Amino acid sequence: MSSVRVLVGTRKGAFILTSDGARKRWKIKGPHFPGWEMYHLKASPADPNRIYASQSSGWFGQQIQRSDDGGRKWKAVGNQFAYDGVPGTHQWYDGTPHPWEFKRVWHLEPSLTDPDTVLAGVEDAAMFRTTDGGATWTEMSGLRKHGSGPHWAPGAGGMCLHSIIVDPTNPNRVYIAISAAGAFRSDDGGASWKPINQGLRSEHIPDPTAEVGHCVHHIAMHASRPNTLFMQKHWDVMRSDNAGDKWTEVSGNLPTDFGFVVDVHAHEPETIYVVPITSDAHHWVMKGKLRVYRSRTGGNEWEALSKGLPQRNCYVNVLRDAMAVDSLDTCGIYFGTTGGQVYVSADEGDSWKAIARDLPAVLSVEVQTLP
Amino acid sequence: MIRVIIPAPLRQHAGVKGELALKVNGPVTQRAVLDALEARYPMLRGSIRDHATQKRRAFIRFFACEEDLSHEAPDTPLPDAVADGTEPYMVVGAIAGG
Numbered sequence: 001m002s003s004v005r006v007l008v009g010t011r012k013g014a015f016i017l018t019s020d021g022a023r024k025r026w027k028i029k030g031p032h033f034p035g036w037e038m039y040h041l042k043a044s045p046a047d048p049n050r051i052y053a054s055q056s057s058g059w060f061g062q063q064i065q066r067s068d069d070g071g072r073k074w075k076a077v078g079n080q081f082a083y084d085g086v087p088g089t090h091q092w093y094d095g096t097p098h099p100w101e102f103k104r105v106w107h108l109e110p111s112l113t114d115p116d117t118v119l120a121g122v123e124d125a126a127m128f129r130t131t132d133g134g135a136t137w138t139e140m141s142g143l144r145k146h147g148s149g150p151h152w153a154p155g156a157g158g159m160c161l162h163s164i165i166v167d168p169t170n171p172n173r174v175y176i177a178i179s180a181a182g183a184f185r186s187d188d189g190g191a192s193w194k195p196i197n198q199g200l201r202s203e204h205i206p207d208p209t210a211e212v213g214h215c216v217h218h219i220a221m222h223a224s225r226p227n228t229l230f231m232q233k234h235w236d237v238m239r240s241d242n243a244g245d246k247w248t249e250v251s252g253n254l255p256t257d258f259g260f261v262v263d264v265h266a267h268e269p270e271t272i273y274v275v276p277i278t279s280d281a282h283h284w285v286m287k288g289k290l291r292v293y294r295s296r297t298g299g300n301e302w303e304a305l306s307k308g309l310p311q312r313n314c315y316v317n318v319l320r321d322a323m324a325v326d327s328l329d330t331c332g333i334y335f336g337t338t339g340g341q342v343y344v345s346a347d348e349g350d351s352w353k354a355i356a357r358d359l360p361a362v363l364s365v366e367v368q369t370l371p
Numbered sequence: 372m373i374r375v376i377i378p379a380p381l382r383q384h385a386g387v388k389g390e391l392a393l394k395v396n397g398p399v400t401q402r403a404v405l406d407a408l409e410a411r412y413p414m415l416r417g418s419i420r421d422h423a424t425q426k427r428r429a430f431i432r433f434f435a436c437e438e439d440l441s442h443e444a445p446d447t448p449l450p451d452a453v454a455d456g457t458e459p460y461m462v463v464g465a466i467a468g469g
Contacts, residue, residue, distance in 0.1 A: 060381060
């Protein structure tokens, strides 16, 4: 019988949650790396027992951990993320040039085919790659140097490259997103990049339709439709059907279109999920009610999903990498909150159950569907 | 042997317990002690000093013999009491963060 393994990164350690395919009874292992910020853990699709983890600390900096046995034992691998050449400057909050400085790894994206190859999205925004299982990391500097870099500026959470999607049908096509620069695409394996932000409208920047400067919070794609992307922007839920060349808003009847996560059903490419958040000033769900919204039409028409979720006095957020889906026959949806809860729906979002209630604030959730 | 104390999170990271004892060749300076520490425990590289500049990370301090040596030049000899193993060299995580 199939099983699932949920990798949870929190402000103070990592946790690994496992269940059989019924997804009713769970075992929780952890904390791994207690006390450290675990921004992201993700397993290799090519070798499910190979897991990479981003471990960081304001005191002790960045570490990368690797497990070869599904998360039981870990080994620290290379942690040197050196920008290629003289890194130059980006815009600081006050509009002045500010030197590029490495702070942490936000997102790890293992290759679809090679367990030793991983892309890493970092703050200050750049992308690195390892091809030796994490021992060494090399910047793919075509992104940072493509031309608009000096105009990028940090969002409130830092200038982070937080989303990486590799086209499963064309490994040369890679999408990334940066807060607060926008979305970018490479069609040559990461050597060169172009902004893909046409159609985005952000009222909080001087030119609301600028080529770069948009605070994209997350992007998602269904493997069967690599030209269709979904985006949760600072405000607005967007979609593109031409690989990001043009975006249209699909916020529709959402009660608020601010939020961080967006994800796609494993088997239905037009079924998508978001968690509306009250506003950028109030980073919590609306009216004290935790509700996931599902659209079965690729956006615009949304339904609230609340069965099993707290519907009073709930003031949590769901951060950008804290939602994932499994690929069991009935797709499971998972998300973690800043209040330390991890929720699962084993029925595509119709009903929810807390797997864990009192973890540290959840930064990321990934799920593996295991044979 | 040079006695070295590192913060608990780094002991956990390096898989060690308690105080460390390190052999340092040549003059006993902060640079020499930290070089020896990182040579023995490579996973600590970048967690105390910046990989490239070798400068102390912002929220790390270096103490010995009840003195704060954080701003001393890295090649200044450490006190005799550290060099002869009477006193430990301490890598400290600063009290910070509110």
